[in-house]
Amino acid sequence: MTSQARNRIEHLKQKVDELIQLATQKSTACRTLKSRIPKKAETIAELKRARQAELQDIQRNIQNAAHSAHYAHLRSLKERLAYKQREENALLNERKVHALVRLDLEDQVETLQDKIRALQPRS
Numbered sequence: 001m002t003s004q005a006r007n008r009i010e011h012l013k014q015k016v017d018e019l020i021q022l023a024t025q026k027s028t029a030c031r032t033l034k035s036r037i038p039k040k041a042e043t044i045a046e047l048k049r050a051r052q053a054e055l056q057d058i059q060r061n062i063q064n065a066a067h068s069a070h071y072a073h074l075r076s077l078k079e080r081l082a083y084k085q086r087e088e089n090a091l092l093n094e095r096k097v098h099a100l101v102r103l104d105l106e107d108q109v110e111t112l113q114d115k116i117r118a119l120q121p122r123s
Helices: 003-119
Strands: none
Touching: none
């Protein structure tokens, strides 16, 4: 064998060793990444569950706020209706009192007119 062939063989052996070492490193890196995949998938699943739970919580809060606002509005309307009802009842009672007073006054006027007629000289 010539020295040139030996150099070429030596060079190719070094190249093969480098490629084997590189393949080993890549294989190790690939195994490491593959071992991380389930952890990443689990982390992603946890994040999805947490996001879904947070979304449901936000929706619940929105519904509660809407219900609270509706209840507050309904309570306000109910209070206003009760106030109007009290006013109406007071006006009805006042009307009854006025009617009774009017009847009483009409009776008194009639009685007084009768007394006046009785006191007037007869012609």
